């Protein structure tokens with residue numbers, strides 16, 4: 001009967017390799033294999049349930065709402081962050097073939113099977129004050145009115161369900177334990193632009209710090225790719241950069257000067273002047289890049305004695321580019 005279903009395309013034979021680990025009893029994690037027929041409407045959460053209900057009652061994972069609201073059921077399938085209750089299983093079979101590997105969002109934080117210790121996520125989220133901070137009149141005469149534009153400004157950030165998918169997909173989180181991470185930044189942005197909030201400077205200062213703040217983002221876009229609610233954290237990070245300049249919170253350091261140098265170069269040539277941006281942002285610190293500089297000179301990418309910048313190409317659309325920079329500029333860098 002299952003073959004009949006197979007031929008009709010309704011089900012697919014799938015091998016699920018699930019990460020297993022119990023921090024209380026296991027020294028190392030291991031993978032256990034489960035063979036199953038997967039229906040076209042089944043979700044990854046259905047497969048997690050089937051492992052538990054049909055194969056091994058001790059298999060552990062988090063789930064609650066089953067409607068993509070509570071953020072509890074995030075795992076990784078073949079390395080891809082998914083919300084189990086939202087992700088169709090056959091879609092992933094199409095993408096990865098008939099072997100699906102289920103792993104927790106972060107293997108090094110595993111407590112039991114798919115369950116991880118999300119302590120770092122919550123601590124970092126709390127650090128940006130993810131709430132409206134304001135003097136509240138206990139007896140208001142009317143509600144606070146917001147314009148549709150003001151609401152629109154933070155609406156997509158408000159859809160965050162704190163699932164942690166972006167946080168545990170972020171490569172900086174893996175190597176820098178101080179980095180606050182994309183979800184915390186999305187929350188920081190959401191409350192900073194809320195017209196009722198009075199903690200703007202405080203939050204912008206928290207997110208401006210080198211090492212932990214937005215300037216340590218490497219702009220890989222993994223967070224945008226991972227987010228099941230289209231919050232687009234990298235976009236909020238860019239908006240926080242701008243807000244820090246607007247509110248004069250951005251300090252002059254290598255990161256902010258890099259941003260300035262980028263605009264300066266594009267405005268001048270319509271292209272990135274790689275030589276100038278390094279000199280401008282690093283100053284005397286540029287000496288530590290000498291070996292790279294020699295390689296770039298050899299490759300013809302930089303011209304150290306071209307003081308007039310004659311060898312630097314100019315975009316034929318330079319005027320248009322300059323106008324666009326003026327229009328999009330909200331502040332002086």
Ligand code: SF4
Pocket residue numbers: 166169170171172173181182216217218219220221222223224233234237
């Ligand atoms: S874009 Fe930035 S915040 Fe997002 S995953 Fe990459 S490094 Fe992390």
Ligand code: SF4
Pocket residue numbers: 159160161162163164165166167182183186226227228229230231232233
């Ligand atoms: S921004 Fe998206 S991926 Fe990150 S915690 Fe919120 S909902 Fe999850």
Ligand code: FES
Pocket residue numbers: 062063064065066067068069070071072073074083084085086
């Ligand atoms: S069970 Fe709540 S988001 Fe999946």
